[in-house]
Amino acid sequence: MNLMKAGCFPLFLCLWLLVLLAPPAHGAATVSTPHATVTLLSEQPQAAPGQTLWLGLRFELIPHWHVYWRNPGASGAAPVVRWMLPEGWTAGDLHWPVPQRIPVGPLTNYGYAEAVTLLVPVRIPEGPLPSGPLTLTADAEWLVCQVECIPESGRFTLELPHPGSLTGNPETQRLFAAARAQWPEADRVTGRYRLAGDARTLTLEAPGLAVDDRAEVWFAAYEWGPVDPSGAQSRQPAAAGLALRVPAGDLPPTGAVPLDGLVVVETPNGSAPARRGYAVRLEAQPAATGASETLGLLAALGFAFLGGLILNVMPCVLPVLGIKVLGFVREAGANHRRRVGHGLSYGAGILLSFLALAAALLLLRASGAALGWGFQLQSPVLVALLAYLMLLVGLNLSGVFTVGAGLMGAGQALTAGSGLFNTFATGVLAAVVASPCTAPFMGTALGFALTRPASEALAVFLALGVGFALPVALLSLWPAQVRWLPKPGPWMKRFQQALAFPLYATAAWLLWVLSQQTDARAYGAALAGLVVVALAAWLYGQWPPRGWRLGLLGAAVTVALLLLLRPVAGPDGAAPARADSERLAWSEARVRELTAAGRPVFVNFTAAWCITCQVNERVALATENTQRRFADRAVAYLVADWTRRDPVIARQLERHGRSGVPLYLWYAPGSETPVVLPPLLTEGIVAEVLQSL
């Protein structure tokens, strides 16, 4: 290494000067340097008018040295070629094979080791060629590096036609074919990128790019600046295709500039990985979409907590809360510790349910299912079973039957017993019925959870559960608050009976949801199931069975329901079309068509089971005023109905940082990037957006 410091300086300089000063006087097809043998090749031995002639510059390098890709990475320089061609001939861009990553200490470069052939198409004009041999000349400069770097250059000339050969040289043909085989895939993939709020990381998404989980994947931008080539990149969970988190470079992309580059997929294959490249164009995801990436973990936890609090007052939770409050009234005389126990077990029930739900969601996500929040309610069977459960609890509250040490199911045991397990089960039930109520804050927080590592996703769900459990848990822990609750008395019976009606209402709502999901036959069967459940409850209430009788009743109900729900479970209980001429069904193609035609477009992502959606439609969208405004401005109103599972819609939701409905998108005329409206709509908000026309 001392040689490096002193003696080598002149040696390097000499080599360098040798290369610089001694390009072959009138040029040759090959230039040799101490590190590289570089040859200019022509695919065809002669030129023809109107032809695209492919030329190639082939680098053969000594071991451990490399030359660079179009973006050399953290350091280095790409080869540069200047062409001197016959009059009228034009050379296109260099075609770069997929590069490899070359680590240099903590830095990373992109380039090629051993050998690479850069091809360039040359357009030959129509009309007669000049007479005599044609001379093609290329001046090339390239940097060749191991750790040290040597700039080299050469002048290359080729004569066409090749003297003495009219057919292509098979070795040349092979090199050209090999070079083309290393090009990125012909079709460019499109996707999106988002810059994190702190401008330190970029999230890249290419939904159309399916990549094996075991493959190593990395992204290289075509230009210096947007991405730091040296930083670690990580695969992110994605509902579809590929998502990568990459460190931002010195000049992170700003505004709506697309990011062009290469996604390189390396699959283990013996000693050398098989490397495939995909040219990608990533469009900027507008900041206005509430991009989930810009939402930090803390903010997401905060939102999730708030969302949980709000869940308490959602219509599908209030009935259960009512039951819980009733439980407190019953227990008010009991001792403090018991109350605390109830509060804690209720909270534990909720938290465990949310965690289980999160774990299930993560598992499903891992298995590649394109699912979102509320997916439980997209299964018609589950909707029917929940309706039965609501009916049973309602009948119990109405006094049709009471539960002793009944084993018929958690739904019944819930309201009757006063043990800690019952409180726990109430928490579980509250969590289950809360899932469809995507409260305003929840969508974004859950969108965040879906795109994050499992630990962060679990934390978000936990925060959601804490927010949800807190009010009731506090009531139990804070005796002073319990004092506010009414004294027990005969009114309690009436109150309990009154509480049955929200549950009947919930059952009715669930059945309405079911009616949107199935055809008439399946719906009828599901309604018959209600009668079976009611009959069983009445039988149980009149002659409380014990032992084998109880087993028989349970078995009979189960068999009856299984038979009845079979058509409901059918894969295509054809969802009734909800779109008509005024409410066109949404599709990405239709949006593109309409925006291309200059029409303003309003997209309503909704589901029958989403109460927020229904309320928004009632108060803001289906109103006379809004309808008139839409008509006045020739707004195309598209409906994306998520009542049943639809992976295309799920992907679209995720793209906008949501994992559930509602989602409202507004495309101004001629604009391809939508504005995202808030999840709680008013006529005023819609009018304001339309004003911007």
Added chain:
Amino acid sequence: MLQSFLRFVLIAFVLHAGSAVAAPRVGEPAPDFTGVDTQGKTHQLADYRGKAVVLEWTNHDCPYVRKHYGAGNLQEQQREAAAQGVIWLSVISSAPGQQGHVSPAEADELTRSRKAAPHAVLLDPEGRIGRAYGAKTTPHMYIIDEAGKLVYMGGIDSLATADPADIPKATQYVRVALKERAAGQPISAPVTRPYGCSVKY
């Protein structure tokens, strides 16, 4: 109530992000450092508060560094900077055994033989300063203003070649930035592509 909660969340988030260790950003405080020069003298960035500081990563065997020293470009800019009262620190982050690693005496000899005029040459064989600044190439240039804020990072000029003949044709980013600062104007190109050999950490 909701608003103040959101503000709290936002502030917490910003504080959280600020504590992360990362490459510097133009417009943010430049990472402080302590480095020893060829004379054994210690230089701390904070000592130069009130003066503009230029950091130049260098490696005398790198062809791109030789392009600029060979043509006298860097020496000229070092003298101009000194005349403006700007502190110019050359930093050598080559690890022992790597290209460009020099002893203090060799570094001084290089300064003498190349007629260079930096305020000091800092020896950073462990790459501490280099990593703090995310220095990637030789040359890689940084300008820190009087308040300790990073105002420029990137290349020495705009033509990423090893050919000295390109120097007169190129925009000399550091010279332009120092001029613009002296004139009280915003720096027109605060972040550019650094080009050259990799820093030999």
